Amino acid sequence: MSARPPADASPDLLYSDTEDDLRAAVRSLLTDRADVSAALARAESGDPYDTGLWTSLAAGIGAAGLLVPQELGGQGASHREAAVVLEELGRGVTAAPYLTSSVVATETLLGCDPGNAAHTDIAGLLTALATGHRVAVLALPLTTAPDAKLPVGGPGVTGVADAVRADVLLVLREDGLYAVETASPGVTVDPLTPLDLTRPLADVTVEEPAGLRIAAPPVAEAAVRRGLLAGAGLLASEQLGLAEWCLEETVRHTRARHQFNRPVGSFQALKHRMAQLWLEVVSARAAARNAADALAAGSPEAPLAVALAQAYCGRVAVHAAEECVQLLGGIGMTWEHPAHLALKRAKSDELALGSPGRHKETLSALVGLPGPE
Amino acid sequence: MTALDGAGLRSRVRRLLADHPPATTDRDDFLKARFDAGLAWVHYPPGLGGLDAPRSLQAVVDAELAAAGAPDNDPRRIGIGLGMAAPTILRFGTPEQKERFLRPLWTGEEVWCQLFSEPGAGSDLAALATRAVRDESSGDWIVNGQKVWTSSAHLARWAILIARTDPDVPKHRGISYFLCDMTDPGVEVRPLRQITGEAEFNEVFLTDVRIPDAHRLGEIGEGWKIAQTTLMNERVSIGGARLPREGGMIGPVARAWRERPELRTRDLHGRLLTLWVEAEVTRLTGERLRQRLAQGQPGPEGSGIKLAFARLNQEISGLEVELLGEEGLLYSDWTLRRPELVDFTGRDAGYRYLRAKGNSIEGGTSEVLLNIVAERVLGLPAEPRTDKDVAWKDLAR
Structure with a gap:
């Protein structure tokens, strides 16, 4: 039986001036390129990505390289800044391989000792990811939690996010982690029809011996878990941004929409629901910042902070999107209003990198509150 | 006076401790000396227990004094005075009122309670019915009514009180704010037993309670605005x-x-x-x-x-x-x-x-707080109101 967990040292839960500036730059870019009907058309085509937006975000603003050290061509920033980018991408329900490539794959590669002179391939790939010239994804199902049993062995993996956009796949095999060019022989990427059209999923098959081994087994698994932990922690910021947009859109609509000769937002029955949602968003912000700060600090409490954020923020994003659809009335059920994109992203995000229930089980062990028997 | 920093405050604490060693000084005397040294609440003005220093530096003073084994003013026992009455008196009181009340309030020599809620005025506090009528001959106020949910009323020497001074104007405009002497013979305190079995709160019956005009806080009819200061501080201290x-x-x-x-x-x-x-x-x-x-x-x-x-x-x-x-x-x-x-x-x-x-x-109540969040934070429109421009005496009760 574990003892009571200690109170953590005070995390920095605020946003720095630099982080505010970064947010303003990303928001301005996303606002300039926001075009709901164009985004819907792209999504239905199976290729939801806006190439120009990715170039501006990754290379122009430098967002893709936030986690990569400067000597490898990145910004040498931290998870706190990457979290702010994800908040904005969540607000816009933007289709971009940021979480998968710039966070999960990048963090995985950083766990493969890229500073070692013998590892020039890893360093080279990190540099290419940091500038956004190339995109890499970890070939695991999007639902994989950081502490899940990792599938190794068979050539096929189902439900890999952003694989259709990837130049490189990171493939975990029994004898280590491999970097595989998507274009190389023996690799097939079969697109699936995803619930969330803005984050394409695919079945990936990689026949051996394709690829280059970049880490041996013990390092490989630790690196993959490190990538998944960072991904899960920063996904909370995407969920926060999503929830925030849903609340703002709901407030905007209910202030303007009149029924019974008054704005529908003046009815207490609706106001209380939005106020409750506001409280959840404020709380999600504290949880998401706490996770980003713990990851940035390399804190031993990071697994707890990440599990806490994931146990909380996923539900908040789904609740916000569901309330948005309901309080928008009939408009929320239409294809032309983007509320459905937010709902589909929120529901998919709830399953991504471990469901809230899965993260609560993780917490149960971390804080010493075991189940019966 | 020059701005004070942590080091400046520490040297003042050392001087206080040297002049009044806690081991050999009576508790009340020490607390009074601390108040007079401006180390009670450092963000208050000089002469009123403070030094106009940043509020964040209070922690420095508290830590130094605790380390020296100095007595404190048992803040949990006098929370209403410290958290609600004091900031309101500081902001709206006359120089005489501040001089008279703040020192014994802070030392705990005089406990305070709050006479706001009434049986007929809970969430709609501004509808309160306790009347304060001016006695033209003496200029005193004669107060009649009933207050409820009053913690510490049985221990209190003073109360912050809001009462209706003008029933002919809309409810928010006819209220005035008073400092009420709880030893007045017209004040009766009865325990209010609650679902836990104990009586943490009281009912307070006010029958011809006489309050001198010098104990009115702020202008006549401004009581509601002044009460907002008190209530804001209450919510801060609860959360x-x-x-x-x-x-x-x-x-x-x-x-x-x-x-x-x-x-x-x-x-x-x-x-x-x-x-x-x-x-x-x-x-x-x-x-x-x-x-x-x-x-x-x-x-x-x-x-x-x-x-x-x-x-x-x-x-x-x-x-x-x-x-x-x-x-x-x-x-x-x-x-x-x-x-x-x-x-x-x-x-x-x-x-x-x-x-x-x-x-x-x-x-x-949580329901009222949700309205506050919805209207003040999210900017949602208020419910249509039927009580805003109606004289208090014409409201349904």
Whole structure:
């Protein structure tokens, strides 16, 4: 039986001036390129990505390289800044391989000792990811939690996010982690029809011996878990941004929409629901910042902070999107209003990198509150 | 006076300790000396217990004095005076009122209570019916009415009181604010027994209570605006305590869970984890609010924290009673008692469960706070109102 967990040292839960500036730059870019009907058309085509937006975000603003050290061509920033980018991408329900490539794959590669002179391939790939010239994804199902049993062995993996956009796949095999060019022989990427059209999923098959081994087994698994932990922690910021947009859109609509000769937002029955949602968003912000700060600090409490954020923020994003659809009335059920994109992203995000229930089980062990028997 | 920093304050603390060694100084004398040295609440003005120093430096003074073994003013016992009466008197009082009241308030020599809520005026406090009528010959105010939910009334020497001075104008405009002497023969205090069995609060009956005009705070008819200062400070103090992890209501249930594995079920486990997550996230939300305040960016999270704690305290204590099984059917003691201090997590699970029911009522009901968040934070339109431009005497009661 574990003892009571200690109170953590005070995390920095605020946003720095630099982080505010970064947010303003990303928001301005996303606002300039926001075009709901164009985004819907792209999504239905199976290729939801806006190439120009990715170039501006990754290379122009430098967002893709936030986690990569400067000597490898990145910004040498931290998870706190990457979290702010994800908040904005969540607000816009933007289709971009940021979480998968710039966070999960990048963090995985950083766990493969890229500073070692013998590892020039890893360093080279990190540099290419940091500038956004190339995109890499970890070939695991999007639902994989950081502490899940990792599938190794068979050539096929189902439900890999952003694989259709990837130049490189990171493939975990029994004898280590491999970097595989998507274009190389023996690799097939079969697109699936995803619930969330803005984050394409695919079945990936990689026949051996394709690829280059970049880490041996013990390092490989630790690196993959490190990538998944960072991904899960920063996904909370995407969920926060999503929830925030849903609340703002709901407030905007209910202030303007009149029924019974008054704005529908003046009815207490609706106001209380939005106020409750506001409280959840404020709380999600504290949880998401706490996770980003713990990851940035390399804190031993990071697994707890990440599990806490994931146990909380996923539900908040789904609740916000569901309330948005309901309080928008009939408009929320239409294809032309983007509320459905937010709902589909929120529901998919709830399953991504471990469901809230899965993260609560993780917490149960971390804080010493075991189940019966 | 030059700006004070931590070092300057420390040297003042050392001088106070040298002149009045705590080991050999009477507690009251020490507290008075501390007040006179400007080390009571350093952000207050000089002469009124402060030094016009930044509020954040109070922690420096408190730590130095605690380390030296100096007595404190037992802030939990005089919370209403410190948290509500003092900031209001400081902001709206005359020089004579500040001079007379703040020092014994801070030292705890004079306990304060708050006479606001009435049986007919809870959420709609501005509808209050306690009347204050001017006695033209003496200029005094004669007060009649009934107040309720008054903690510390049986211990208090003074009260902050709001009463109606003009029934012919709309309700918010006809209220004035007074400092009421609780030893006046017209003041009767009766314990108000609550669902926990004890009487933490009182009913206060006011019959021809005489208040000199010198004890009116602020202008006639300005009482509602002044009361907003008091109430804002109340909500800050309700939501403002800093907690360690598992420091609140979740603590006792987590301990019971760890120590008594035989009580665990799958259903309770799932619900406990959900509540643990919410309690920890709410604790971090409070921490974030404090970090914003420290940077001088007061956020609207304060009203949210109180809402969150009210719901969590109720759900967590309900789960604890359920977890305890047969023991959950028992209660420590129903004897009518009048506690001087209130501890939401004190006593047993049944007490916690029952006392927590008040958390969503006291200091603004959760329903009213949700309206406040919706209208002031989210900018949603107010409900249509039928009471705004109607004279108080014409309102339905």
